[in-house]
Amino acid sequence: MSTSEIFPAFVNRKSFIELDGRARAQSLFDEGTAKELVGPFDRVESPWLAIQGVTPQADDGCIVIKGKIGGLSAVVVSLEGAFQGGSIGEVSGAKMTAALDLATKDSEAGKKTAAVLLLETGGVRLQEANLGLAAIAEVISSILALRQHAPVITVVAGTVGCFGGMSLAAGVSSYVVMTKEARLGLNGPEVIEQESGIDEFDASDRALIWAIHGGEQRVGMGEADALVEDDADKIASAIRGYVQAGPPSEHRSEQVKLYRDRIAALDTSKQIDPISLRQKWNGNDTTGGAR
Amino acid sequence: MEQIEFDYPAAKRRITKKAYVGVVGSGDMEVLMEPAGGDGAHVSITTSVNGFQDSWKAVFDRFFSKFDGAVKIQINDAGATPGSVLLRLEQAVEVIEQ
Amino acid sequence: MSERVGLRGRAWFQTLTGKNKPLTGDPGSVLVSNNLLGNETSLFLCVVPNPESRFPCVRDGQVGLEEAYTLATRVREAIAEDRDKPKAEKRPIIAIVDVKSQAYGRREETAGIFLAAATAADAYASARMAGHPVISLVAGHAFSGGFLTHGYQANRILAFDDAGIVIHAMHKEAAARITRRSVAELERLGHEIAPMSYDVKDYAKLGLLYKLLHVENPLQPTASEVETVKQSLMEAIQDARAGSTDLGNRLESDAAKQTRKASIAVRALLEAQWQNA
Numbered sequence: 001m002s003t004s005e006i007f008p009a010f011v012n013r014k015s016f017i018e019l020d021g022r023a024r025a026q027s028l029f030d031e032g033t034a035k036e037l038v039g040p041f042d043r044v045e046s047p048w049l050a051i052q053g054v055t056p057q058a059d060d061g062c063i064v065i066k067g068k069i070g071g072l073s074a075v076v077v078s079l080e081g082a083f084q085g086g087s088i089g090e091v092s093g094a095k096m097t098a099a100l101d102l103a104t105k106d107s108e109a110g111k112k113t114a115a116v117l118l119l120e121t122g123g124v125r126l127q128e129a130n131l132g133l134a135a136i137a138e139v140i141s142s143i144l145a146l147r148q149h150a151p152v153i154t155v156v157a158g159t160v161g162c163f164g165g166m167s168l169a170a171g172v173s174s175y176v177v178m179t180k181e182a183r184l185g186l187n188g189p190e191v192i193e194q195e196s197g198i199d200e201f202d203a204s205d206r207a208l209i210w211a212i213h214g215g216e217q218r219v220g221m222g223e224a225d226a227l228v229e230d231d232a233d234k235i236a237s238a239i240r241g242y243v244q245a246g247p248p249s250e251h252r253s254e255q256v257k258l259y260r261d262r263i264a265a266l267d268t269s270k271q272i273d274p275i276s277l278r279q280k281w282n283g284n285d286t287t288g289g290a291r
Numbered sequence: 292m293e294q295i296e297f298d299y300p301a302a303k304r305r306i307t308k309k310a311y312v313g314v315v316g317s318g319d320m321e322v323l324m325e326p327a328g329g330d331g332a333h334v335s336i337t338t339s340v341n342g343f344q345d346s347w348k349a350v351f352d353r354f355f356s357k358f359d360g361a362v363k364i365q366i367n368d369a370g371a372t373p374g375s376v377l378l379r380l381e382q383a384v385e386v387i388e389q
Numbered sequence: 390m391s392e393r394v395g396l397r398g399r400a401w402f403q404t405l406t407g408k409n410k411p412l413t414g415d416p417g418s419v420l421v422s423n424n425l426l427g428n429e430t431s432l433f434l435c436v437v438p439n440p441e442s443r444f445p446c447v448r449d450g451q452v453g454l455e456e457a458y459t460l461a462t463r464v465r466e467a468i469a470e471d472r473d474k475p476k477a478e479k480r481p482i483i484a485i486v487d488v489k490s491q492a493y494g495r496r497e498e499t500a501g502i503f504l505a506a507a508t509a510a511d512a513y514a515s516a517r518m519a520g521h522p523v524i525s526l527v528a529g530h531a532f533s534g535g536f537l538t539h540g541y542q543a544n545r546i547l548a549f550d551d552a553g554i555v556i557h558a559m560h561k562e563a564a565a566r567i568t569r570r571s572v573a574e575l576e577r578l579g580h581e582i583a584p585m586s587y588d589v590k591d592y593a594k595l596g597l598l599y600k601l602l603h604v605e606n607p608l609q610p611t612a613s614e615v616e617t618v619k620q621s622l623m624e625a626i627q628d629a630r631a632g633s634t635d636l637g638n639r640l641e642s643d644a645a646k647q648t649r650k651a652s653i654a655v656r657a658l659l660e661a662q663w664q665n666a
Contacts, residue, residue: 020314035666038659040311040323047651048582053292055339055367057315058323064659066666082316090584094652098659101635124533124558126568131584131649133533133558134597134639137541140507141636144514165537171507186503186534187493194563195493196446212499223501253504253511256465260458263500268443272499 014232017158017181021080024118024157025065027232028076028239033067038095046089048128057083062092064099070240073106073113075099081120081160088166089125093135100142100152107149114150114243115143117173118157122188123164136165140172147174151247153239156182157230161213163188172253175242176224177235178215184224185213211274220278223252295336295347299355302332306360310386313379320368320376324383327363338368350376358384395438395450397529397553397607398487402435404615405485412463416455418442421463426481427623432467434460435485436539446494452535453492457505460539464512468519476520481626484513484540486527490560491534506538513542522629524622527589528607531556544629544638545599547621549607554589561587583648596645599625 040058049056061083079086103113124132154173156162161183189203219227313321406422418439438450447453517523525540527548579586583594
């Protein structure tokens with residue numbers, strides 16, 4: 001009797017979400033090609049946390065690994081959601097920007113190098129406030145420079161999700177891969193409830209949160225490209241496909257007229273029902289949005 | 292936040308590998324373990340929870356009663372319990388003894 | 390600070406362009422105009438409060454869906470119109486910044502404000518990369534996602550230097566709550582830790598600014614103050630044209646070399662290891 005007869009498929013599946021930030025990044029590379037850069041033993045920590053009584057981490061929660069994906073050059077930058085909520089500080093932000101810039105430099109010199117961003121983050125690290133925000137502006141700029149030459153693929157797997165300024169990084173990416181367990185948005189529910197009141201957003205309403213920010217909805221609306229099961233092999237394979245495809249002819253964040261017209265057509269006299277909006281915008285299932 | 296240092300001069304066995312495990316998340320910590328330059332082991336801890344020097348000492352005394360590698364250990368801690376500290380140390384040892 | 394967010398932005402848009410009305414088809418919250426600055430036509434953009442907005446969560450000067458898509462549309466128009474011009478003739482783009490924040494609303498999240506904001510950041514950065522000098526003039530508040538959407542992709546950032554200027558990732562009350570500190574504690578900390586500060590003079594220490602400007606009363610500038618600001622904008626335009634089209638200059642100032650030492654060190658180390666990987 002084979003194992004598949006005894007156990008359902010999910011028992012044999014290797015969860016991606018359960019991997020830490022480093023293992024996630026490593027799992028995407030062709031065997032034996034991955035090399036970590038500015039790793040924990042280089043000890044480039046945040047210079048701002050310890051002076052505020054917060055323990056730093058030796059890699060600042062940002063893992064950079066270079067290697068081959070599907071035979072092509074790529075760099076993966078992975079945020080560790082368990083350290084400070086994956087927030088962007090001076091060092092983690094600079095690592096991401098520098099990796100993107102080096103990939104751009106190589107691509108311009110003829111060695112196309114794709115970037116994969118594994119984003120588990122609430123956005124700016126508040127202990128580094130203005131340097132975190134500035135770092136995010138630079139990350140966005142560097143994604144835009146690279147995607148002219150090679151694809152920038154953002155993966156939001158969960159469970160932290162991708163919020164705050166880093167949601168713009170997802171927005172300017174060439175492709176966005178999500179799981180059902182992932183969420184993507186500018187403002188998290190708690191922030192909205194705090195700023196605009198519980199009538200605007202009840203942050204305890206889990207169904208509402210997933211209906212708005214969840215991977216199924218984002219892909220269904222065409223605001224992300226692929227909904228992939230939480231399975232390390234399937235996620236790696238989706239990424240490989242996008243690395244090989246190269247950048248799209250037109251990026252989502254260049255399609256201003258399409259989205260501006262959609263916003264103009266919204267009835268804003270009441271809250272918008274996520275499901276009907278999904279049907280209106282895409283009329284599609286969750287197998288991939290039109291770009 | 293507190294800095295704590297310990298020396299274990301008796302731990303002299305030569306080590307060649309490095310190990311990195313854990314994460315500085317709530318109730319957890321990261322361990323950087325690598326060959327020490329000279330003889331003996333050295334431990335350096337940065338912890339967000341003050342006043343537990345004795346507990347740390349007890350954990351490392353116990354750890355070095357069984358382990359004799361000349362390692363340099365750096366720990367960044369966000370409130371790991373003694374049990375999880377030992378677990379993380381054992382994971383690191385598993386990597387360097389591979 | 391009892392002054393309402395957005396008044397300064399509107400005042401400076403009006404001062405620099407002589408206009409005060411949105412373009413046909415644009416929401417009341419976005420002012421756009423092509424106007425002479427010196428002898429060169431420049432595109433001016435500003436987000437202002439619109440109490441009548443059909444989106445309730447942007448009425449106090451936040452940047453929402455319509456604001457972001459309008460900025461993206463107008464900036465992209467300028468890029469398209471100047472496409473065939475040589476770099477030195479691509480029109481300057483001036484973002485006048487006085488924004489409370491991004492919109493914190495359910496309608497906005499449902500309709501994907503993250504993508505709207507991304508299109509605006511994309512448009513500004515694309516203009517910069519195409520050779521347009523993109524200049525931000527921070528005339529009041531520049532908060533968080535609002536600033537990322539409108540202004541933070543500029544080649545050069547100028548700001549006034551008075552207490553009415555606040556550039557930050559989060560407003561004080563929210564930052565205090567999340568970092569479990571009192572507002573007073575947060576203010577004290579800001580003076581010790583430059584990136585935490587709400588004071589624009591501390592922000593200047595980060596090395597991200599091209600120039601701080603002083604105007605006695607930014608709501609009612611004198612003719613000579615307006616002239617000085619215009620001169621500074623023109624200098625920034627020339628400086629941008631002479632420099633690279635990326636944001637590398639933000640790490641090159643003396644202040645950046647001090648405060649952003651870690652950023653510079655990370656870049657150097659990563660580059661050294663990249664070659665051998």
